[in-house]
Amino acid sequence: xxxxxxxxxxxxxxxxxxxxxxxxxxxxxxxxxxxxxxxxxxxxxxxxxxxxxxxxxxxxxxxxxxxxxxxxxxxxxxxxxxxxxxxxxxxxxxxxxxxxxxxxxxxxxxxxxxxxxxxxxxxxxxxxxxxxxxxxxxxxxxxxxxxxxxxxxxxxxxxxxxxxxxxxxxxxxxxxxxxxxxxxxxxxxxxxxxxxxxxxxxxxxxxxxxxxxxxxxxxxxxxxxxxxxxxxxxxxxxxxxxxxxxxxxxxxxxxxxxxxxxxxxxxxxxxxxxxxxxxxxxxxxxxxxxxxxxxxxxxxxxxxxxxxxxxxxxxxxxxxxxxxxxxxxxxxxxxxxxxxxxxxxxxxxxxxxxxxxxxxxxxxxxxxxxxxxxxxxxxxxxxxxxxx
Amino acid sequence: xxxxxxxxxxxxxxxxxxxxxxxxxxxxxxxxxxxxxxxxxxxxxxxxxxxxxxxxxxxxxxxxxxxxxxxxxxxxxxxxxxxxxxxxxxxxxxxxxxxxxxxxxxxxxxxxxxxxxxxxxxxxxxxxxxxxxxxxxxxxxxxxxxxxxxxxxxxxxxxxxxxxxxxxxxxxxxxxxxxxxxxxxxxxxxxxxxxxxxxxxxxxxxxxxxxxxxxxxxxxxxxxxxxxxxxxxxxxxxxxxxxxxxxxxxxxxxxxxxxxxxxxxxxxxxxxxxxxxxxxxxxxxxxxxxxxxxxxxxxxxxxxxxxxxxxxxxxxxxxxxxxxxxxxxxxxxxxxxxxxxxxxxxxxxxxxxxxxxxxxxxxxxxxxxxxxxxxxxxxxxxxxxxxxx
Numbered sequence: 071x072x073x074x075x076x077x078x079x080x081x082x083x084x085x086x087x088x089x090x091x092x093x094x095x096x097x098x099x100x101x102x103x104x105x106x107x108x109x110x111x112x113x114x115x116x117x118x119x120x121x122x123x124x125x126x127x128x129x130x131x132x133x134x135x136x137x138x139x140x141x142x143x144x145x146x147x148x149x150x151x152x153x154x155x156x157x158x159x160x161x162x163x164x165x166x167x168x169x170x171x172x173x174x175x176x177x178x179x180x181x182x183x184x185x186x187x188x189x190x191x192x193x194x195x196x197x198x199x200x201x202x203x204x205x206x207x208x209x210x211x212x213x214x215x216x217x218x219x220x221x222x223x224x225x226x227x228x229x230x231x232x233x234x235x236x237x238x239x240x241x242x243x244x245x246x247x248x249x250x251x252x253x254x255x256x257x258x259x260x261x262x263x264x265x266x267x268x269x270x271x272x273x274x275x276x277x278x279x280x281x282x283x284x285x286x287x288x289x290x291x292x293x294x295x296x297x298x299x300x301x302x303x304x305x306x307x308x309x310x311x312x313x314x315x316x317x318x319x320x321x322x323x324x325x326x327x328x329x330x331x332x333x334x335x336x337x338x339x340x341x342x343x344x345x346x347x348x349x350x351x352x353x354x355x356x357x358x359x360x361x362x363x364x365x366x367x368x369x370x371x372x373x374x375x376x377x378x379x380x381x382x383x384x385x386x387x388x389x390x391x392x393x394x395x396x397x398x399x400x401x402x403x404x405x406x407x408x409x410x411x412x413x414x415x416x417x418x419x420x421x422x423x424x425x426x427x428x429x430x431x432x433x434x435x436x437x438x439x440x441x442x443x444x445x446x447x448x449x450x451x452x453x454x455x456x457x458x
Numbered sequence: 459x460x461x462x463x464x465x466x467x468x469x470x471x472x473x474x475x476x477x478x479x480x481x482x483x484x485x486x487x488x489x490x491x492x493x494x495x496x497x498x499x500x501x502x503x504x505x506x507x508x509x510x511x512x513x514x515x516x517x518x519x520x521x522x523x524x525x526x527x528x529x530x531x532x533x534x535x536x537x538x539x540x541x542x543x544x545x546x547x548x549x550x551x552x553x554x555x556x557x558x559x560x561x562x563x564x565x566x567x568x569x570x571x572x573x574x575x576x577x578x579x580x581x582x583x584x585x586x587x588x589x590x591x592x593x594x595x596x597x598x599x600x601x602x603x604x605x606x607x608x609x610x611x612x613x614x615x616x617x618x619x620x621x622x623x624x625x626x627x628x629x630x631x632x633x634x635x636x637x638x639x640x641x642x643x644x645x646x647x648x649x650x651x652x653x654x655x656x657x658x659x660x661x662x663x664x665x666x667x668x669x670x671x672x673x674x675x676x677x678x679x680x681x682x683x684x685x686x687x688x689x690x691x692x693x694x695x696x697x698x699x700x701x702x703x704x705x706x707x708x709x710x711x712x713x714x715x716x717x718x719x720x721x722x723x724x725x726x727x728x729x730x731x732x733x734x735x736x737x738x739x740x741x742x743x744x745x746x747x748x749x750x751x752x753x754x755x756x757x758x759x760x761x762x763x764x765x766x767x768x769x770x771x772x773x774x775x776x777x778x779x780x781x782x783x784x785x786x787x788x789x790x791x792x793x794x795x796x797x798x799x800x801x802x803x804x805x806x807x808x809x810x811x812x813x814x815x816x817x818x819x820x821x822x823x824x825x826x827x828x829x830x831x832x833x834x835x836x837x838x839x840x841x842x843x844x845x846x847x
Binding site for chain 1: 476477480481485489492493495496497498499502544547548552567570571572573574575576577578579580581582583584585586587588591592594595598599601602605606609618619621622623624625626627628629630631632633634635636637639641644649652653656657660664751752753754756757759760761763764765767768769771772773774775777778779780782783786797800801803804805807808811
């Protein structure tokens with residue numbers, strides 16, 4: 071039976087615990103806000119500009135100089151050095167002050183003019199994909215444009231009018247339209263996922279610590295003594311629920327807008343995901359916390375879980391490309407369906423029907439974890455009674 | 459002798475207490491294996507693609523076949539003209555790109571009219587979006603080149619002349635070190651090393667305050683010959699020793715098992731790992747002397763270390779971050795380690811190029827050491843008094 075007075079007492083006791091325990095306070099209030107600001111601001115510029123490229127021009131003709139100017143004109147690239155000496159370019163490259171080297175051999179201009187197939191070399195530092203991809207795309211685009219120009223000029227020299235020469239030079243064109251994240255930027259892609267990960271981890275650690283601390287100090291759930299499960303459950307989790315629903319409200323209504331993410335189409339769909347997600351995470355925190363007899367031990371273990379949880383969720387690397395046991399594990403963690411849902415609602419601008427399966431998934435996780443929490447509650451209480 | 463006694467004491471503490479033992483043994487084994495298994499397939503191949511062929515001609519079918527035969531893509535769905543493009547990615551979550559071949563594609567090209575193939579990628583996931591962008595543009599450009607060559611051959615060009623006109627500039631791209639864009643070789647080594655920093659930091663952050671809490675401080679102070687510098691160095695040495703055991707696990711066991719090859723010198727790599735571990739141990743000890751509550755020190759360690767990977771410039775370059783994030787990134791040893799790590803692990807750069815990383819990591823070590831020493835000397839009388847010596 072639910073006793074409101076008992077709930078109120080457990081709730082106020084939990085508030086005292088939170089405000090007297092610097093660790094929990096830091097984890098659930100300071101850390102989320104700090105992370106939201108810092109991580110959010112990393113991607114404020116969203117796209118990288120002026121990726122450094124070194125040029126080795128062994129030809130030094132007007133043609134190569136024009137090509138270098140064209141590459142440099144790309145807002146995403148910056149020619150940091152143009153030299154006739156490969157060793158100088160390599161020096162910059164090894165210092166990681168240039169992420170690629172564009173190489174024009176001798177007689178490049180002559181071959182291009184005579185249409186003998188001029189070869190250029192592009193050496194990319196592929197140890198980090200993002201700068202390497204940006205250079206590759208920028209240089210290829212510039213040189214393909216020049217190539218098309220050469221062909222148009224050739225057909226015009228054969229007497230075709232410009233329009234026909236263009237058609238002859240480019241019979242098939244490709245137009246790329248990246249959907250949902252039109253500029254292919256990291257900010258729009260990563261931020262919603264990172265924000266959700268922060269919420270999950272801080273909630274897991276904060277509430278988990280509170281329960282583990284009770285285990286450590288009193289050898290059981292002191293907050294649950296003399297109350298039924300439901301009163302304890304509501305009282306113990308009440309403040310965390312209020313706080314994390316407030317964070318959810320902030321991310322839906324304000325946070326994502328501050329960082330200039332696309333406004334969502336369906337707030338209803340977002341809340342349908344957030345509610346079971348936060349409830350399931352509360353249960354998970356209670357379950358994990360109940361198995362720890364030391365607050366510090368729980369903190370240590372959960373601190374190392376952030377990367378595995380995020381990466382196994384399938385948000386960046388598709389879960390379908392992982393081995394089967396990991397795919398199975400991924401489905402058991404609330405953040406996995408949540409991130410999939412958030413991607414569909416926040417990035418792909420879907421509505422409730424587009425995430426209904428994921429909402430159901432989260433409610434199933436909530437239901438199963440609740441049964442586990444009930445089991446742990448009565449098991450710990452039985453132990454306490456047998457000890458007394 | 460004092461140094462050795464503290465070293466032995468600290469090593470015994472690490473191996474006998476549950477918490478540091480878990481962090482140094484269980485956590486690396488579990489997390490490293492876990493992370494590696496996530497990326498075990500390394501390269502995403504055969505991404506499901508939908509084709510909307512509005513022409514149904516021989517030429518459009520050829521393009522469709524080329525998409526299907528490519529390693530990176532596989533045609534999984536044929537769309538009709540009635541289907542709305544903006545619903546496809548929501549209705550078929552497995553589809554990662556849509557290629558639209560326009561009506562009269564074949565006929566218009568034959569008549570000398572230019573036609574456009576439109577590629578829609580689901581860039582809600584940038585990893586997949588980028589792979590498909592590259593893959594599909596390569597396919598369509600190759601296809602376009604083939605069409606042009608065929609047209610020129612019909613106009614009495616020789617094959618070489620046609621090729622030279624279609625590709626007046628040929629860019630020979632050399633994607634060095636990781637040409638297949640394998641995520642196992644790209645992300646996993648970085649994730650392991652950022653966790654290494656965190657592992658060492660966490661153990662060190664509870665080293666001195668833990669001794670104080672458990673009343674062991676006077677004993678270890680005695681062991682050090684009542685010399686705070688020896689005490690700190692002994693502790694750092696023991697934690698660094700264990701950190702190097704984890705480094706050997708990474709370089710000597712995890713890398714070979716999962717086929718991750720080091721292009722540069724192992725000696726330079728070990729030196730960088732050693733300095734990362736050493737500087738993290740010194741900074742952790744510093745936190746341990748500042749915060750007397752162990753849990754608080756761990757919280758600080760958590761807040762400081764957790765975003766290290768994101769700030770390091772691994773996935774998003776530091777130069778693209780606002781100045782304050784750039785500044786914060788410089789305050790994390792991992793940022794400096796990472797540069798040297800890339801230079802050795804991937805680029806096989808000569809030793810002189812990793813000197814800036816070495817210098818930066820040494821600055822962290824000395825900063826941690828000096829602050830710890832000063833704080834310990836200030837707190838020393840109180841610590842001895844409080845523990846009843």
